[in-house]
Amino acid sequence: MVKTSSSTEKTPLKKGAWSPEEDRKLTAYIKRYKIWNWTEMSKAAGLARTGKSCRLRWVNYLRPDIKRGNFSKEEEDTIITLHETLGNRWSAIAAKLPSGRTDNEVKNYWHTHLKKRLKADSTSSTSVIPELQEAGDEASWKNLSESDVLASPEPAKSISKIDDSKNTVVSPQQPITSSTGPANFEIGKDQKIVNEGINIDKTSSHETFIEELQSLWSQQGDFFYPPPDDQLIGPSTNSPIWQYDFYKEFDDCYDWVHYMDKTFGNS
DNA sequence: AAATATGGCAACCGCCCGTTT
DNA sequence: AAAACGGGCGGTTGCCATATT
Numbered sequence: 001m002v003k004t005s006s007s008t009e010k011t012p013l014k015k016g017a018w019s020p021e022e023d024r025k026l027t028a029y030i031k032r033y034k035i036w037n038w039t040e041m042s043k044a045a046g047l048a049r050t051g052k053s054c055r056l057r058w059v060n061y062l063r064p065d066i067k068r069g070n071f072s073k074e075e076e077d078t079i080i081t082l083h084e085t086l087g088n089r090w091s092a093i094a095a096k097l098p099s100g101r102t103d104n105e106v107k108n109y110w111h112t113h114l115k116k117r118l119k120a121d122s123t124s125s126t127s128v129i130p131e132l133q134e135a136g137d138e139a140s141w142k143n144l145s146e147s148d149v150l151a152s153p154e155p156a157k158s159i160s161k162i163d164d165s166k167n168t169v170v171s172p173q174q175p176i177t178s179s180t181g182p183a184n185f186e187i188g189k190d191q192k193i194v195n196e197g198i199n200i201d202k203t204s205s206h207e208t209f210i211e212e213l214q215s216l217w218s219q220q221g222d223f224f225y226p227p228p229d230d231q232l233i234g235p236s237t238n239s240p241i242w243q244y245d246f247y248k249e250f251d252d253c254y255d256w257v258h259y260m261d262k263t264f265g266n267s
Numbered sequence: 268a269a270a271t272a273t274g275g276c277a278a279c280c281g282c283c284c285g286t287t288t
Numbered sequence: 289a290a291a292a293c294g295g296g297c298g299g300t301t302g303c304c305a306t307a308t309t
Contacts, residue, residue, distance in 0.1 A: 015279075017303080039294075055295070056278065091297060107298075108276055 014048045018057050022047060026054055027062055027144055060104045067100040071109055075099055079106060080114060 014022075029045035035058075038051030047054060060066075071079075075097060082093045090103040090110075097106070 017277075037294080051294075052280095052296095053278080059296095060277075088298065103297075104277080112275055 012048070013050055013053075015053070018061075022049070023057070023062060024144070026058060030058065030062075031144060060102045065100055066102055066105075071101075071113075072099075075101070076114060079110065083110065083114075 025045050025047055029041060033041070033044075035041065038055045040051075042049050042051050042054045045054075049057075078097060079093055082096055086092050088107075090107040094101050094103040094106045
């Protein structure tokens with residue numbers, strides 16, 4: 001059972017089936033800190049897994065918005081139709097399904113059911129009775145106790161800092177740079193966060209800082225909040241900037257506030 | 268009842284691509 | 289410019305449950 005000892009020497013990375021404890025750790029970590037870097041998250045959450053393994057587990061199984069249960073006749077037909085035009089592009093097919101299936105599930109379902117159905121197409125007029133479709137792990141996401149979430153370890157200090165040399169804030173949740181943050185967001189050498197002519201003094205009081213930051217990040221002109229997927233969309237790129245639900249209520253952002261407290265010395 | 272075959276699916280692997288250093 | 293890195297994708301494997309012999 002010797003594994004590669006190429007670069008890192010620490011605990012050997014685990015493979016294979018996920019234990020309930022690992023699931024709980026990953027879910028709790030993501031619930032508290034969101035997704036920012038799979039490799040670092042894995043370490044920070046205390047998981048002896050590769051980032052890829054964590055991502056796979058989350059995307060295909062733990063995510064609260066995935067759907068499980070039997071495929072409906074409509075879903076089957078849609079998959080077959082899409083497969084005619086898209087081929088084995090399972091992620092593209094899954095994305096076009098309204099039901100929230102993962103590409104892995106679509107792929108598995110194709111190989112185990114639909115290939116056969118296509119073969120026996122002429123004779124088969126059997127319809128699959130749609131079962132009640134339940135969200136994948138939504139229950140365990142919602143029911144995760146506060147203590148479980150809070151038990152998720154604190155982020156490493158090394159990733160909770162301002163990197164002045166690179167002009168970025170590196171938060172426990174997600175690196176924020178001039179490209180990922182609001183337009184023209186940057187940390188100036190003059191100890192200010194600058195955005196569209198609005199300066200926030202890093203040395204201002206805690207309350208003032210938070211208020212200004214909140215005001216800055218809620219400007220409708222800079223970006224907006226589309227309801228569908230809880231993501232903050234930039235006006236120019238039309239691509240997600242960061243997850244909206246982390247910022248929509250500062251009550252939820254005690255980690256961020258705590259980080260700001262430590263960073264700016266307002267406690 | 269035990270042994271073997273088959274099916275279903277979670278998870279891994281290799282490759283690729285875009286971004287960063 | 290190129291190496292390194294992170295993440296996404298599709299093919300495939302391997303484990304476990306069920307069916308069949």
